[in-house]
Amino acid sequence: MTKWIDDRGRGRNKTFDNVVQQSASELFIKYECKFSYDTEAVTFDVPTSSDTVFPVSLVDLACTCLYSAQGRLCKHIFAARMFAEKYAELIPKEEVQRQILSQRIVGCEAYAIEGDVVVLFCEDGIRCTPVRGSCTCMAATLGASCLCKTVVQQFPCTLR
Numbered sequence: 001m002t003k004w005i006d007d008r009g010r011g012r013n014k015t016f017d018n019v020v021q022q023s024a025s026e027l028f029i030k031y032e033c034k035f036s037y038d039t040e041a042v043t044f045d046v047p048t049s050s051d052t053v054f055p056v057s058l059v060d061l062a063c064t065c066l067y068s069a070q071g072r073l074c075k076h077i078f079a080a081r082m083f084a085e086k087y088a089e090l091i092p093k094e095e096v097q098r099q100i101l102s103q104r105i106v107g108c109e110a111y112a113i114e115g116d117v118v119v120l121f122c123e124d125g126i127r128c129t130p131v132r133g134s135c136t137c138m139a140a141t142l143g144a145s146c147l148c149k150t151v152v153q154q155f156p157c158t159l160r
Contacts, residue, residue, distance in 0.1 A: 024078035035083045037090070042097045044080035056080040059098045059147050061139045095145070102150040111151065118152055 027048065028035075034047040043055040046063075054076045056063045067074040084091050092100070101122075105111055110121040113131070120127045129135040129148035139146040 020073070020075050021078060024075035024082065027075055028079040028082045032083065032086075035080070037083075037087075042101050044083060046076040046080050046083075048076075058084060058094055059101060059139070060137060061144065098145060098147050098150045101147055102154060105147075105151050106154045118148070120148060120151055122147075 027046070030049075031047045036045045037043075038045060038055070041055065042059065043057050045053045046056050047053050054063050054065050056076050056079075058077070058080055061073060061077055062068065063074050063076045065074050065076055068077065084094075105120055105122065112119045112121075116131050117128050118131055120129065127137060127148055129137070129146075129152060131152060134140060135146050135148045137146050137148050140149065
C-alpha cells in the first residue's frame with residue numbers, strides 16, 4: 001500500500017512521510033471497529049481520537065481535515081486505504097466507486113460546460129476539469145484515475 005502511494009506521489013511533494021504513515025497505522029489499529037463505508041456517499045468515515053469523523057474519498061484521495069485541505073495526503077486517507085484493503089470483499093473497488101459517482105453526476109446533470117472546461121457540482125464542492133488535457137485534482141496529480149475525467153468520458157465524442 002505504501003508503494004502505491006509513493007509511486008503516485010514521487011516528485012510531486014505529495015507522498016506520505018513516515019510520521020503520517022505511522023500515525024495512520026496507529027489510527028487504524030485503535031479505531032478500526034469504528035470505521036465505516038457509506039455506500040450512498042461512496043466515502044469512508046474515519047474516526048479520530050477527538051471523536052471527530054472525517055469523510056474520506058479514495059476515489060479523489062480527498063479528506064475534509066485541515067492537513068488535506070492544504071493539498072497534502074493525510075493519515076485519514078492512508079487509514080481508509082488500509083480499511084478498504086482489509087475489507088476488500090465488502091467494499092466496491094475504486095473503479096466501481098468512480099463509475100457510481102460519475103453516473104450520478106451525469107444522471108443528475110450536476111455539471112456545466114464552460115468552453116473547454118467542465119464544472120462538476122459534487123457533494124464535496126465544485127471542481128473544474130479541462131475537457132482535453134490533464135486534470136489538476138489530487139488523484140490526477142498523483143497519477144491515479146480521477147472522477148473528473150471519468151465524468152468527461154461519458155460525454156459525447158464531440159465534447160471531448
